[in-house]
Amino acid sequence: ETGVTQSPTHLIKTRGQQVTLRCSSQSGHNTVSWYQQALGQGPQFIFQYYREEENGRGNFPPRFSGLQFPNYSSELNVNALELDDSALYLCASSENGGQSWETQYFGPGTRLLVL
């Protein structure tokens, strides 16, 4: 069974640029959630995708957007990068539409630094 993978592992961008982060969900999982973890803090929910549709969104501006593909892999796109976007971005997959009782399995994250 393949776990959740994310790419790239590290990324450096400058303010105003755009970035795309990628996530491959665990085999058999159809739901992907994205979280932002600032240094020294707990993860904050960005949004979730279920069967290629957005299925809930946290308190993040529209410049944070996403996609989910037919194979259930996902992308997180951030436009007009700001310094405060520097964080660890985690994706998590689950197998049943993100039901409240489900366990979410996390990837290793992408560390984004905005200069």
Next chain:
Amino acid sequence: AQTVTQSQPEMSVQEAETVTLSCTYDTSESDYYLFWYKQPPSRQMILVIRQEAYKQQNATENRFSVNFQKAAKSFSLKISDSQLGDAAMYFCAYRHSGNKLVFGAGTILRVKS
């Protein structure tokens, strides 16, 4: 809005001893789920243990157990026979319905040999 509070930024334990990490949460819901996740320096978040709010019995997974006090909205994690590999950041998390996990700020656990 639901919130999760971890009041201990950092804890230390001697190898083979027991340590308890604290977590409180705020919710008006009666049916929800609570989780403890471990995040080692490798960054990968790993589920340690989960508790269903409707269950009175405290969850146990090998050396890890919880003390779930629903009325007090408290959910502490006890690690017995601590091992060097237990050193990590531990996050308490809450989930009611739908999709998002609400995390606390985390507790760094250091294990001394």
